[in-house]
Amino acid sequence: MVEGLTTSTPPQVFLSPRNHGIARDLAGRFPNARICGSNQEVLDHTTAVLIAVRPQVVRDVLAELTFRPDHVVVSAVAGVALADLRDRSRRPGGSSPQAKPLRRHDGTLDQLAAEHMTPGGVNEQYRTALREAGVPGHLAHGLDAVLARLTTQ
Numbered sequence: 001m002v003e004g005l006t007t008s009t010p011p012q013v014f015l016s017p018r019n020h021g022i023a024r025d026l027a028g029r030f031p032n033a034r035i036c037g038s039n040q041e042v043l044d045h046t047t048a049v050l051i052a053v054r055p056q057v058v059r060d061v062l063a064e065l066t067f068r069p070d071h072v073v074v075s076a077v078a079g080v081a082l083a084d085l086r087d088r089s090r091r092p093g094g095s096s097p098q099a100k101p102l103r104r105h106d107g108t109l110d111q112l113a114a115e116h117m118t119p120g121g122v123n124e125q126y127r128t129a130l131r132e133a134g135v136p137g138h139l140a141h142g143l144d145a146v147l148a149r150l151t152t153q
């Protein structure tokens with residue numbers, strides 16, 4: 001994401017110090033990125049906050065932070081509802097920052113895939129190969145079996 005953000009007019013990026021290796025690598029490669037002393041310091045320097053931790057730790061991570069009403073929180077965290085995220089990033093006794101999912105798509109999976117593939121490119125080639133090998137059918141079958149097991153226990 002930092003790489004993708006670093007266009008010809010790169011925004012300043014404030015990094016969590018949590019994973020030293022990743023943070024140091026990014027700060028070394030991108031002059032617009034710098035490592036903060038804490039997650040709270042990241043919030044204190046910016047209005048746009050990207051949350052990209054694993055779902056099982058997001059509640060604890062957010063609980064330690066104090067958000068401002070002008071923060072815009074973008075979440076990449078899978079499976080955590082936007083309303084939940086908004087509630088958990090509320091200031092005590094105050095209003096919530098704006099919470100946004102990374103991206104919402106109302107079309108079909110096929111439409112979504114088509115929008116992210118260059119016609120004739122390698123992604124399209126790979127999807128065609130998977131389809132020809134019958135992979136989507138096997139995947140659907142396996143996932144249906146897992147869902148059935150999870151919903152009948």
Ligand SMILES: NC(=O)c1ccc[n+]([C@@H]2O[C@H](COP(=O)([O-])OP(=O)(O)OC[C@H]3O[C@@H](n4cnc5c(N)ncnc54)[C@H](OP(=O)(O)O)[C@@H]3O)[C@@H](O)[C@H]2O)c1
Pocket residue numbers: 016018019020022039052053054055057061076077078
């Ligand atoms: N990978 C994808 O393509 C993708 C796509 C869509 C959505 N997502 C979602 O994005 C989230 C991250 O996925 P990922 O694949 O990038 O997982 P990941 O490789 O495990 O990265 C999670 C990062 O969060 C860091 N972290 C843990 N606790 C933290 C804390 N208290 N403060 C700051 N950072 C902390 C971890 O640092 P440590 O290594 O030090 O623990 C790690 O660098 C997940 O919720 C996932 O569902 C991922």
